[in-house]
Amino acid sequence: MKIKVERSGGIAAVTRVWTVDAQSDSDLSQWQPLVEACPWDSVPKTPRAAAEQFAEAQPDRFIYSIRAGQRRAALPEQAVTGPWRILVDSAREAAEELRAQERRDEPAPG
């Protein structure tokens, strides 16, 4: 299962993407509960739908677009709470750790 968190907006308006590829049994046993805990059916699925539902947008807040397997959700930053927050923070941490690992593993220049 691929988990992808895309964060757009913010005053800098730089889109950041964090991806986790949960393939092994141990990966799935770690990520499945986090994904299942989120109420995917109760929230908008696209940024456009999120913008319509959460009409009182605060300027310069982030907008999150979250995918896990076939599921989709889009939420303004203020609504990324509870299980959504845990999923997003975990995905971000895992992706950044992976990137740091890749940089460490890069062959030394020479």
Place this chain on the structure above:
Amino acid sequence: MQVQFCSIVPPYLLRRLAQQDAPGFSSAASAARKALGHIESFQAARAQAVPVLPPGLRQVKPGPVDRTIYDAGGEETLPGRLVREEGGRATGDAATDEAYDGLGHTHRLYADAFGRDSVDGRGMKLDATVHFGNLYDNAFWNGTQMVFGDGDGDVFDRFTKSLSVIGHELAHGVTQYSAGLAYRNQAGALNESMSDVFGALVEQYVKNQSAAQASWLIGEGLFTSKVQGQALRSMKAPGTAYDDDVLGKDPQPDSMDSYVRTSADNGGVHINSGIPNRAFYLVADALGGNAWEAPGRIWYETLTSGSLPPAATFTVFARATARAAADLFGSGSKEHDAVTGAWETVKVKV
């Protein structure tokens, strides 16, 4: 006997001019007071009610700024712990002191250049929270206060480091209390552009820079040294602020030819703001001098006159700026020409 009276300068403008006590306006102010004396006697003769001024036009001499800074201590609960009040000494914490100073500079620009008393025009307290969140790479206005993160230390430094960012956030409050531009699509891009315009003007005002001397950059100094980029945005040359292998390239268009249709970022509000940003820069460049004077007044008048709808498009806004320029300076003025010329250059139909 019915007296026909028509003032070439609308009464509401005369009233504003009459109350100006900023330097450089004294002869205009006294002329306006004289003209008002004439109008008021005619109006008394007509026994007509004086029209009520829209909220943005009520002129009260701005009072002193009233700032409070809070520290969220790396958490996300607002406002956080009180760390500096108005008149309090510098704390030595960079984010706290930068926020305090930045709020003061922004308040001063609005008071001195536009006669506006704080964000709401009525002397509202200015509150800011610093050290919000953990490695939080953002700043925002939440409807009642400003909030600043410390950056992630990787791409972004702390967000109070840039005066244009502080001004940008407060300007969202000013927009909220005036035109209330919706935060989506073109209206949202105009909302964003207003914040960039007034954010840039705060920096220029504090540094006493002319339009020619100014950098026209938003968020200069926020990126760490790892990033290939000068700033978050360039008003002078949208699309050139950064080009980095991690962040990508600055996506802003500089004219309607490259307008971006997207559902991300509330319909690209931070992206398409490049177009009205550039228009403002072009007006300032054409007129020379200090951009907070004629260009700033035209934009401020447009924002606060009460005639800009929340769902304004670029075209509606462009027309409103042209009207404001004509009202303030005359329809044959170089100011009006600079405005229409700027919109033509960025290809927004007026």
